[in-house]
Amino acid sequence: MKKFLIYIAKISVVTVLIAFLLDGLYTYIFRHSNNRGKIEKVFNSKAQKYDVVFLGSSRANNHFVAQMFEDKGLKAFNYGMSGGHLFEASLMLKLMIERKYEIKNVILEADLNLSNEHQAEGISARFLPYIHNSEVIKDHFSNEADFNELYYIPFYRYIKYDGKIGFRETFFITIDKKTNALDNLGYYPLVKHKNGNMKNNIVNLNPLKHNKYYEEIKNLCKTHNINFIAVMTPICENTTGMNYFEKVKKVYPEIHNYENVVIEDKYFSSCGHMNDTGAKIFTARILKDFFNK
Template identity: 25%
Template sequence: MDAKPKDILTLLKLTKFYNIKSDSIFVQTDYYYNSTDKSNFLYLDMLPYIQENSIIKSYYYDEKDYLFLVYFPFYKYLKNSSKLGMRDLLAALFRKNKFDTTIGYEPLYGNGNTWQRILPTSVLNNEINKETLQFMKTNGMNYVFFTAPFRRDTKNLNFVSQLRNHYPVFWDFSTSITESNLFKNGYHLNHTGAKEFSIIFSNKIKD
């Protein structure tokens, strides 16, 4: 999933709110470091629960139609009818969950896609990232930030080395897989590449 800093901070706060325990938290960070926006997937996934608690509400504070989203029950469904519509809701109730057997993993197959990732040229000051680090420290969370592999033709790859200076614990896997045939496109590993990266990642944890 393409989680952005605001998504990560919100999800961390929710783990604390719901008393979800973990030994360690691994957070992927990359070209979204500079972002202050929301991801489309979390915006939609949490929207039905906007009145659940203040953490979820705060995620939507900067939306121009915030009051409508919170206080007009059907507005959020009308606005996002293609994703949150009644037809989709009913279909989801009877559709087999594809993640039941894959534990959230959805493989990509093939290679040779010419889509190329271009990273930012510099790391910007982002208060959301600072708040995230402070929140984790305050709550005694054991965390690791990491960057996943990029294909060799990625532009501005030195951006990753700049990220290293902004995290107390940072694992750089950006160049850990060099074979282009293990990538679906410029940034996404295919199924074979994902299996190889899983071995690399697990070995790092064991170290």
């Protein structure tokens, strides 16, 4: 029995040591990545200066054409993340501030995601390689139910989110395989699809009266003298429950409603996402209304 317990103890020690070694190796690899995604780009970058930064979900990623701002002499980048929520948008801004970014204007896509305070695990997982190297990332996750496991158990986060930050991703980083996430200054243009879904139902959505992460973004901008512009972006006209945007306006009167600026189906790839042509029409309107460009 004694020999068996000693054997189990040795196996346990070896397992823990391997976990620490793999955790250190994976983290080292992620800390030397800057061409796979937007989170890595910010974490591993030096301080940047921007006239305009875009934040939000895919409805930011696919709707704000950053190059049109650059063409008008405004340094801009689209940090919208497809699939992301305000949880990730807030953390992205915190990370930029931690990295000493100088930002004059933040344009936040704030509409459908005002209805929840959830993290989008597929996106938030990409912050986790840096949880021991960034106080803002650590603090942002500190109230999550699995924080202790993520923070204190070596290699746990890489196992749990293997599909996002596991072996495949570390391998691609190692061979310097790029993605298109950073192309077009972060803007991802969509095309018109013949079979694109041009119907949507948002009847059951209701904006929270106090969305924690929206308020964080707004307060961060105020504290750091960043001009905060929150907008609702266009959605196709065949959407049931369009009064959602009126509800948002009542709760958050400072948010500018642009949901009906572009409405024709020919300008959409799907009901909730404009194609490149629609995005350019929308971006031109934003430039005109807020920057006199």
